[in-house]
Amino acid sequence: MTDVLQIRDLDVSFATDAGAVKAVDRVSLTVAPGEVVAIVGESGSGKTVTAKTILGLLPETATRSGAVILRSKDGQSENNVVTVSKDQLRKIRGADVSMVFQEPSTALNPVYTVGWQIAEGLRAHDSKLSAKSARARAIEILTKVGIPEPEVRVDYYPHQFSGGQKQRVVIAMALVLDPGLIVADEPTTALDVTVQAEILDLLRRCRDEFGSSIVLITHNMGVVADLADRVVVMYQGKIVEEADVRSLFANPQNDYTKKLLAAVPRIGQRIEAAERKAPIAHDAQPVVRADNLQIEYPGRMGRPGFKAVDGVSFTISPGEVLGLVGESGSGKTTIGRAIAGLTKVTGGSLSVLDSEMNGMKERSFRAKRSSIGFVFQDPASSFNPLLTITECVAEPLKVHRKDLDARAISQRVGELLEAVQLPKSYGERYPHELSGGQRQRASLARALALNPKLLIADEPTSALDVSVQARVLELFAELQAELGFAALFISHDLAVVDILADRIAVLYHGKLIEEGTGAEVLGAPKDPYTQRLLASLPVPDPVAQAERRRMLADLIAGTPPA
């Protein structure tokens, strides 16, 4: 056998409070030396569980059967992870197979220096290794993954690195023993697109320079197109399709794969509902007008505050959808919350439905609230877990529509649920008894309960699967067309914003750096940051992505980093 990894008929089940859950169902796959195999599939389809099985990291509540055969890089030994002894398993880990985790900040022990943590892996496999040479090896590997000043940085603690650097360190740890196989579970999901591009580059070098095979787990089809040689599609614990990357994208076979690919949002893609969107009343008084808006979070204990939004100006006209994009922490949510009156405006002017929010009094604003809807990012936490969906959706009605009696309210709730295409009977369920997509729809229903003039949607789909996301976006567009509300649509995903928004605003470090229609901003970005943002976004097409990758490299070479 020449394959680095061979999985045969793997079954994994978990004991849970709700009984047994089968996570992986008769999965078989192989990985050849130097190959990058991507595992894709919807959330919960068993990708992570499969990955963990390869390293024997499943929790005690798991039961497995089947075979997972790992070959060492030099081909000297082969082990079946499922049956091997604990001690042997420990020896394999790190040496033959290694792992890169999704969330770099949690994969690093906060209280030890990165050098110590790298050396820890070395020492686990060679107890005679001196501290000095372990350190030398750590510096060496940090150099290789592109950490500047590795001699100094080796003594840094994880929190002293940026997110992307942390992920590099995690990769360095995986590489240090030169394993034949690296399992990377969503290695870029927690990162901004620009950083993601760098990490993908590094992973590619792992394969090219170290000759490691990679099992890449992701649900981002762009990443797959960028990096993978071969793709395995999982659905409900099973492998439904397996093909090399080009043929999969060009010619998907399985229904699920087709739907998955279709659901991935692309820039420039228009959906039918968005085409029929409500007219924008440009002449009317804008619903929201921000003028040199400044928002500062007070500092703790006399420290100077933090300026999250710094001199932003924009307007939203009735019926208009403004898309707000930008990297994490750029101040998107802050703006949204300020419009809803949840965060205090500290400078400039922000007028919402003709009320000035700077110096706003809660009492006077409360009446206006019935005209504003808010859809939160995480559908799970935006519902009171102790109230049923009906009660939750009825809440705004109970507060503002004192004229309605219980029956009228319940009828209205029924209508609302149907409007977001949830069967009425779902109203009796508790939030945790709904799926994420259903919850997000219920959340939309609640936001629309009072026929708002303005809807603020703060990353309403980022917690959702691409497939479900597609449905919710479509629904959103439909309702907007029907009801004609103005909307602030916040997202970090350029493609998503492009689908829905009339105009797009790009936020960078609290400043608005570019604003215009989708075609203007995404078609011909003027600001270098927007350009990089756009170029970093991997597209779900291996051929096109190879092209973009080159462009990005040129861009970075040409422009000094911001």
Added chain:
Amino acid sequence: MAITTPTAAPSRKKSMWRRLPIVHQLSQSVGIQRGMLVTGLVLTAVFVLTALLAPLLAPYGYSQLRDESGAFGAQRPPSAEHLFGTTVGGYDVLSRVIWGAQTALSVVVVAVLLSIFAGVALGLISGYFGGWLDRVLVVICDAIYAFPTLLLAIVMSIAISGGQSSLWGGIFAAAISITVVFIPQYFRVIRAETVRIKSEAYVESAKVVGTGNIRIMFRHVLRNATRTLPLIFTLNASEAILTLAGLGFLGFGIEPTSASEWGFDLNKALSDVSSGIWWTSVPVGLALVLAVLGMTLVGESLNDLADPRLRGRRAVAAASGTVAETSVVPGGSLTAGPGGLDGLENEGRS
């Protein structure tokens, strides 16, 4: 990683019953965790039953010194009439132990209830409204918290015992002393929960629709903030018993003629222990230890079960065995089921 959410909920009635505190946890627990919980529950049940049925169970009254056949006599060794002998004061040890459970339970219940009400109310208001009131309350509670509990209870019991002590007077005095010690604890827990919940999206969404403060406080915050109470309750209950015993030991507790109190009896028995009279202290000490053990076990088990990381689960028989196709995913599956695309396609577009 989200844990599976069963979309098809079992019948609601059953789930209500199952969701009751304790019952829920009991059904969740497995193996040694269940063993500890069950042990704790049994011990606690025995304790509570003994307390409730004391008048039936105890052969004599707690302050009874004589019966028809005359005085019991002091420090009599165990015999047929007095299974655990008599104390230095001439009481029947067994009866004192049994009645002691009643005192302990009364004190625990009164103390914990009082402190829950006071602590929860203060914590809720303080955490929800914040501002200077919050700051003042926090500083006060921290100050009280910084004071050794037993000493605080002593100070309080001196302040309270100005009035005369009767059975309930004594119990209330002890309970209030303990209450003062506990209020800061409940205050802190509820306040912390309130502060956390206050920034939860569902409270914000209530704010966004313009819900009033009172409504938010009771409808959204309070009910969600009290999840941890059963747990703290059990842990505080055992602490209350120990504090009461400490008070009794130092002579600030309840008098033998007003009620039977374990700490007091143990204190009295100290001379006996070194004089080779074991029966006056061992049953009392054991009762005390077991009651505390029981409640602490319950509390700890609840703690473990409340924390998914600490909760153990029953092993699944075999990988391919019992498993149903339950891996319905949080996002809603793409094709099947009402939440999936197909479902949407079918019901939607009406």
Added chain:
Amino acid sequence: MSSLTLPATNGAPTPASKPASPRPRKGSGGSFWRYLVIRFLLIIPTVFILVTLVFILMRTTGDPITAALGDRLTADQLAERVAAAGYDRPIFVQYMEYLGQILTGDFGTTLSDNRPVLEVLLTYGAATLELAFYALIVAFAVGIPLGMVAAYFRDKTPDAALRILAILFYATPVFFAGMLLKLIFSVWLKILPVSGRGTTNTELEMQLLQGKTGIYLWDALRIGDPGILGDVLAHAVLPGLTLGLLTAGIFLRLVRTNVIGTLSTDYVDAGRSRGVREFRLVTKHAYRPALIPIITVIGLQIALLLGGAVLTETTFEWKGLGFQLTEYLQARDFVAVQGIVVLLAVIVALTNFIVDVIAALIDPRVRY
């Protein structure tokens, strides 16, 4: 359940929520020291509140003269003396007067036994500190390793046994446990002394020592006589064990829960994926991050330790603050009581302060 990820210990079910108080996150190191300063200054209101509270409680419930001579003098004589001492004036006036004294640094002399309060605090404070020191050593030496063992064997028999042991340590009233220990070690086995901090001879030697600190261990080291040192240590064994085991029970549970909590984090998994031994994962990778919340909660246990010390001190004739406080309380000697309360509050506040610093030293994220 954020407040429960730390174990809710019996002694203090709430400390878990304590870290909710401003524990600065990464990058805010500059403000950490500011936070510490504020934390330090918070001692003032804490002390002030406690002093006020105790003053009111004490003075509304009686005066030291009645306490001392209630069965000696007639009501008139008593009233006369009470008036002469000024205890019949409005509480508020007396309180202001007392505050005035304290602010000028004059703690006064005790009312019931005419001793300078500062001297009382030094003498008894030293004893309590020494006892707390022994207890902490026992608690650390027993609680932390056993907690790790329990975490390592989680939900197996050794774990269950250790946890029940921990609860028993905690559930057995100090005075009962102390009595049993005395019977076993002093009366039956005759290997340890019954009570006190030293034999008569040792104590007399201590009295002769110039510049004695009242911390017997320290004084014995300075005297340099191995016999005396041995004697002091022998006397410390039982009280240290009694109070230490009580605390060890709490530590054990604390360590166990927190280590188990960190054992399920990604970075422990990451360590595992690199082939690090399970034992090393528990003792190194999981333990040290777990130590941060542990230390914080341990700081809060100091109040419990001092509370438990009352009973231990009484049981073992260890004349310390807690023991003395109960005496003074009964005598309504509010001058002495206030002094002790101030000292206790300062000790507790200082401990929490130090704990914060230690936690910061362990946690590189807050160090600058």
Added chain:
Amino acid sequence: VTALAISGCAGTSGNNSSGGSADSITVGTTDKVTTLDPAGSYDNGSFAVMNQVFPFLLNTPYGSPDVEPDIAESAEFTAPTEYTVTLKEGLKWANGNELTSSDVKFSFDRQLAIADENGPSSLLYNLDSVDTPDETTVVFNLKQENDQVFAQILSSPAGPIVDEDVFSADALTSDKDIVDGKAFAGQYTIASYDFNNLISYKANPDYKGLLGKAETETVNVKYYAESANLKLAVQEGDIDVAFRSLSATDIADLEGNDKVKVHQGPGGEIRYIVFNFNTQPFGSTTPEADPAKALAVRQAVADLIDREEIAEEVYKGTYTPLYSFMPEGLTGATTVLKDLYGDGNGAPSEEKAAERLTAAGITTPVVLNLQYSNDHYGPSSGDEYALIKSQLEASGLFTVNLQTTEWVQYSKDRSSDVYPAYQLGWFPDYSDGDNYLTPFFLIENFLANHYDNQEVNDMILEQATTVDPDERASIFEKIQAQVAADLSTVPYLQGSQVAVAGSDVDGVTLDASFKFRYAPLSK
């Protein structure tokens, strides 16, 4: 200081080194000292120390309740209001200062001047002024003539003589200054003083008084908080003598132990129930006020109390039944209550009680609110009163509501008519019958229980100035008889002094002086 005799100074290992070698004795106690300054303390613990180290003009010799000159040559009335004391020649303080009449005058003047709130100055109620005609003569000018109690008072807590060069004339002197100033002239001096923990006494070679030289050079006194520890300490030989207060159980256990010996002597402490004449059942401010019925209630209580049972069950014989107002052993004490109440032999009698109540026309059961202090009179008060309650109720004649209150509140309440009937104890200031009568049965008395009998009042004042001892004793008897008939209080227990000493210890002296002196101890 260097000469300090520390037995086995170096190298003693901690294990079980008993009290020390032959020239030192260790005493353990649960007493507490408040302050060494005689002007600032009025309690047993402090007085116990003063008795060893301060000189007294008059003192009680071993084995007698009566006072004789101690450091004085003579003491007598030289005029009805002049009590003249002549000091012995050449008296010295341990610090080398002369002990003269001027010190004596200083001591009493400062008692009166300081009148400390915790001090015993109230005992000097009859002292007007002190004159010192010469170095060795002191004249006490009294307010009332022929005060027979004054001599006793000179041996009481108000009586210690202090060094005018060490003590302050108008403020309390700290323990440290007293010890550092070596202001001692009693049988012992204090060599090392660790407050309420350990006092080391050294025999005073200069003491020339009544009680003689100390037998043992060094006596160490260890202070215990828990009697259980005191017991273990004496049982294990850590200390040679345990004095005050072991629990009854401890004493009973130690009695069976060969290594130690239990010594018992008369005690001056008494326990009694006080009735408030206003608020007791049928008291004068109650709705159904009726002095006769009230008296019947008190008498019925006296009939029903089983003193023997209390003494045996609760105190295992460490307290003895008391049948009068003055404890047994004092000159003039009778057992009048034995004859008047109960079955006539000291045992209770239900019939008699029932008869009395019926005769007075009282419907039974009588509800009696009985109050006791749970901590002030030792740990057994609870048991004691539980037993009294049970005794009273066993007859069916009484329903007793037993209540307890913390001591300070108790002290306030008892004199403000809050308690109809309540517990009190008394420890004498000096061992004279007067001290058991004056405080309680004068019309303006310390009990404030509204007992008002002019005849008793007059007799009490009369005995105080009666010079002839026999005549005085007979007045005592008359007073006791009258008070027993009125039953203002019902005494029921007398404490005995119990000391437990190693079997090798001699000289344990427990006598009617009620002072435990270390000087006779030896081994």
